[in-house]
Amino acid sequence: MNRSIKRRSFLGGIMAGAGALVLSGCAKVAETRIGASLIGSADDWHKRAHRLAGGRAALAREFDKSDLSPFFRGNGSTDVDTDAYRAAAEEGFANWKLRVSGLVEQELSLSLDDLRALPQRTQITRHDCVEGWSAIGEWTGPQLSRILEMARLKPEANYIVFRCADTLSGSRYYESVDMVDAFHPQTVIAHSLNGEPLPVQNGAPLRVRIERQLGYKHAKYLTGIEAVASLDDIGDGKGGYWEDRSGYQWYAGI
Ligand SMILES: Nc1nc2c(c(=O)[nH]1)N[C@H]1C(S)=C(S)[C@@H](COP(=O)(O)O)O[C@H]1N2
Numbered sequence: 001m002n003r004s005i006k007r008r009s010f011l012g013g014i015m016a017g018a019g020a021l022v023l024s025g026c027a028k029v030a031e032t033r034i035g036a037s038l039i040g041s042a043d044d045w046h047k048r049a050h051r052l053a054g055g056r057a058a059l060a061r062e063f064d065k066s067d068l069s070p071f072f073r074g075n076g077s078t079d080v081d082t083d084a085y086r087a088a089a090e091e092g093f094a095n096w097k098l099r100v101s102g103l104v105e106q107e108l109s110l111s112l113d114d115l116r117a118l119p120q121r122t123q124i125t126r127h128d129c130v131e132g133w134s135a136i137g138e139w140t141g142p143q144l145s146r147i148l149e150m151a152r153l154k155p156e157a158n159y160i161v162f163r164c165a166d167t168l169s170g171s172r173y174y175e176s177v178d179m180v181d182a183f184h185p186q187t188v189i190a191h192s193l194n195g196e197p198l199p200v201q202n203g204a205p206l207r208v209r210i211e212r213q214l215g216y217k218h219a220k221y222l223t224g225i226e227a228v229a230s231l232d233d234i235g236d237g238k239g240g241y242w243e244d245r246s247g248y249q250w251y252a253g254i
């Protein structure tokens with residue numbers, strides 16, 4: 001009995017369903033086969049709880065330098081067709097600003113130098129595009145969590161919206177994630193690919209890496225990060241450019 005209760009409190013509210021099942025039967029459930037397999041050892045419980053509650057916090061696989069794709073293709077927008085972007089590219093994006101706004105205590109306007117001055121994370125990951133191709137690249141930049149900590153999210157903030165400079169078929173590209181992905185350790189605002197500043201085709205000067213999700217979530221040509229309570233009033237309300245237009249899932253977990 002005590003052990004069941006202990007286990008239940010370890011799982012907290014996250015596994016309320018399974019926890020309630022254990023509690024309702026207590027020792028009795030443990031005597032049955034299904035009960036025994038459900039309860040198992042404390043270790044099993046840990047593993048199961050992590051899979052259910054912490055599964056999305058797991059890291060995407062990271063690779064070695066020897067795995068790098070010789071060429072990381074560009075997909076979707078491979079340039080930004082505005083005078084402002086062309087001018088910015090010509091000056092090496094020295095005046096590019098990443099605006100952090102919305103439901104934050106402290107709005108921010110960060111230059112590339114500001115972003116490079118933060119602690120950096122470098123990761124070699126595989127990018128999977130829904131269209132059926134993959135590429136392995138090494139990305140470097142500050143973690144998004146670090147930037148959000150600087151901006152101090154308000155309690156009402158539920159999602160992070162990524163604003164982009166490019167337009168596809170007349171609409172600005174955008175994307176969004178919930179706080180689990182926003183604070184995931186591999187979610188970085190990348191300024192470099194394979195140790196070099198991002199090429200234009202791959203989203204110069206800044207792009208998001210959301211390593212547990214498909215390619216279309218990785219917003220390129222990033223101009224803004226906005227904390228919002230709801231996605232309803234952003235774009236057509238489905239959370240992203242492709243989500244609004246096609247059947248692409250908002251949560252594109254891999
Ligand atoms: N701003 C912006 N971000 C974008 C896109 C886009 O068209 N515009 N395409 C998405 C898609 S579908 C993929 S697969 C990746 C491609 O990244 P890459 O050009 O570095 O290969 O960027 C994603 N991010």
Ligand SMILES: [Mo]
Nearest residue numbers: 129130215216
């Ligand atoms: Mo894609």
